[in-house]
Amino acid sequence: MKTLKIEELSKNFGSTEVLKKINLEIDEGNFLVLLGPSGCGKSTLLNIIAGLETINEGDVFIDDYNVSKVEPKDRNIAMVFQSYALYPSMNVKENMIFGLKQAKTSKEKIQEQLEKVSKFLQVDQLLERKPSQLSGGQRQRVAIGRALVREPRIFLFDEPLSNLDAKLRVEMRREIKKLHQQLKTTVVYVTHDQTEAMSLGTNIAIMNHGVIQQNDTPEKIYNKPSNTFVADFIGSPSMNLVKGILKENSGELLFTVSGSNLEIPIKDYDFKNKSNLNNKEVFFGIRPEHIFFKKFNESDFEINLRADLSEYIGHEQIMTFDYANQEVLAKFPSTIKIDLGKETKLYFDLTQSSLFDAQTEERI
């Protein structure tokens, strides 16, 4: 039984297709992050799960029960919003129990839930305050509390941290992570912040133009991106994508760039499909953090590139190298001194490299 299942879901606003045949499944207790650039449809998908938006095609199941036409309040979900959406005229206590009162819960049960949750979230001193008298972090906690008292099957978070300042954001991120570890409730979390997605999610679904590009664990998303969009979207700076051709030379596969004598041997690469590789146009992908200034592993591949640019950012520096007129970025400790304009010996960790078809932009 899947806690949440979405089948062939499509949604359009007028003639704009926002979601195109989305399929998604979440197991009990998982933390799914919907990640993507703005306008990719992630918030719409969340609103559909909540029942706040109608569906054009497809179905949503919660615990194998088709809820596509069920009212939001009867879906056994709770939602935390970006603007917190605390009712301005009610104090913290009234905000938190509003839903329970609507559901005609008994007074004793309401009191019990309120005490439990407010202690748990450390807002029990704030119960009589109005939302306008709370700080950003406190509002966030109350908003989470309002969701918690309902003991929902699924928590929905709509960019809950993006209104907070940088420091508080990191703090609240840890709190949400702890919360999930303790409660083990299923969560669907929407964000455009990849750090948030990586650190919180047990699964990440990366969306673009209304399509899920990849739905995987954070490790897989980072190490084995399924297409160039994911490769480019995750990581800062993002993965280097060098355009070139695969050449087969006496049983050995080489990555070459035309007009250059630079060649990279592709040996232990985990191909999805090994046929038709010769003369294939591909992107060779390697992350900046997998390029080293000295040989760390026996398998590291040595290559000489010209350093063009250095960006110092404190704990590290980002160097830009020239690879046959294409830019390749690398991340080094800021203590390393590299001369600009000169050929530098670099070491690529090829076990961490990716190859994408240049036409379809899919991983091969």
Place this chain on the structure above:
Amino acid sequence: MQDSLKSSSYQQLEQKSKYTNMFLRWFLYFILILFASYFIFPLYVMVVTSLKTMEEIRQGTLLSWPNGLNLESWAVAWGGRGYGAGDTFLRPYFWNSIKMVVPAVFFSTFIGAMTGYVLTKWRFKGDQWVFLFLLFGCFIPFQAILLPMARTLGVLGISNSVIGLVLVHTVYGIPFTTLFFRNYYISVPTELVKAARIDGAGFFKIFFKILLPISAPIIVVTVIWQFTQIWNDFLFGSTFSFGEAAPIQVALNNMVLSSTSVKEYNVDMASAIIAGIPTLIVYVLAGKYFIRGLTSGAVKG
């Protein structure tokens, strides 16, 4: 040597800027007093005249101070002289106006709040057209609808009655009240409505429990606007009512224009002030909210 020279020249500059500032300040006060008196002067004449006897009015000037606190003309304006036919006084019409303005303001404000709520938080296909037509209602000159409205009131059987006037003012207030509430609610985050829906609140519960409690500033603005409009209206009042059902502005007109013998300026002035007092009270009581409501739309989460 050079230092002392410098400091003395700075002192001169300081002195100079002090004089300039002082001059500008006095100039500012002068202008303010000038404009204030421009507005206060007619009021002064009205109050002073209403407190004089006819004898004093004939002998003194417009600006002269009254001999004593003579409230007789106020009593006449409010309650009449006590003889039967032809004696017009404001009391019954004042209550007519109250009976008209209270329900008309209430209903137009309430309906405006509802439509504003629907147009911003329960969007439907073509809602922008509905809003456009409502806006259009703000620009229709009232003269243009006098005849059709008279016919409508006749068909409904409520012409020449306070209820008829309540209906007219409610209907013609809705475009304005809707505009006010729509512009206010558009700045209220829609996430509030979403959160309330997940919490299980329905259409009316969201309106009464979530939105209405935070609408005080815009309610005050709307009430002041509607009260002033309806209380001061003469056109609808004189067209759709006559005789005993007339509102105060119509009665005031009849009183001032119908005197056959001598013009009683003191009674006229007292009547005009009485007719204006309720609006004044509303402004004084709610004035500070009026400014606040006009300037702030945003609701802090």
